Amino acid sequence: MRNTVFVLAGIVALAFSAGVAFAGVPCAGTSTVEASPDCGAYCPAGDYGTVTVTVTVKDCYDTPLEGIEVTVTEAAGGTGHCWCPGEDAKVCTTDASGVCQVTFSAFGGCDGTDCALQFQADAEGVILGPSLPITAASVDNNADCSVTLSDFINFAGVYLTSDCCSDYDCNGSVALSDFINFANHYLHSCP
Ligand SMILES: [Ca+2]
Numbered sequence: 001m002r003n004t005v006f007v008l009a010g011i012v013a014l015a016f017s018a019g020v021a022f023a024g025v026p027c028a029g030t031s032t033v034e035a036s037p038d039c040g041a042y043c044p045a046g047d048y049g050t051v052t053v054t055v056t057v058k059d060c061y062d063t064p065l066e067g068i069e070v071t072v073t074e075a076a077g078g079t080g081h082c083w084c085p086g087e088d089a090k091v092c093t094t095d096a097s098g099v100c101q102v103t104f105s106a107f108g109g110c111d112g113t114d115c116a117l118q119f120q121a122d123a124e125g126v127i128l129g130p131s132l133p134i135t136a137a138s139v140d141n142n143a144d145c146s147v148t149l150s151d152f153i154n155f156a157g158v159y160l161t162s163d164c165c166s167d168y169d170c171n172g173s174v175a176l177s178d179f180i181n182f183a184n185h186y187l188h189s190c191p
């Protein structure tokens with residue numbers, strides 16, 4: 001009987017200390033990072049598509065946290081992209097619903113495997129995410145943050161294929177409409 005009381009007291013103490021430790025602290029398990037649109041095309045000049053990343057910060061009790069400063073970046077391990085100065089990390093502060101949003105538009109490059117782009121958020125040292133991948137094509141095919149002849153050569157090489165990095169209008173094929181979009185951004189670079 002006495003041992004049972006000790007065990008129960010220990011469990012209560014542990015639960016209480018866990019609650020004190022984690023209430024009000026960002027929790028990766030309940031917080032979310034979402035990027036949209038699902039498919040788009042981007043130019044390092046920032047005058048093509050825009051990705052919106054929405055971060056919802058909650059503690060492990062599912063309570064939204066207001067006033068949390070969040071830094072959003074490409075998710076760790078992402079490949080194939082270049083980010084213009086000031087575009088590699090965006091900061092926002094959560095509102096009363098625990099939500100804040102940032103946007104990215106001035107970046108180039110494309111993940112040559114599946115055109116995937118994912119984001120993560122650092123909320124007071126707690127890493128949230130990554131977001132589900134979006135499909136991100138780019139007129140800067142080779143990720144040097146400028147649209148030049150070498151990008152055109154890459155584009156020409158995948159013309160009339162289904163290469164997602166050059167399918168700027170997300171219709172499943174690289175065709176004339178994509179070439180017109182490419183031409184509209186030729187010789188563009190970071191702002
Ligand atoms: Ca380029």
Ligand SMILES: [Ca+2]
Binds near residue numbers: 167169174177178
């Ligand atoms: Ca297309």
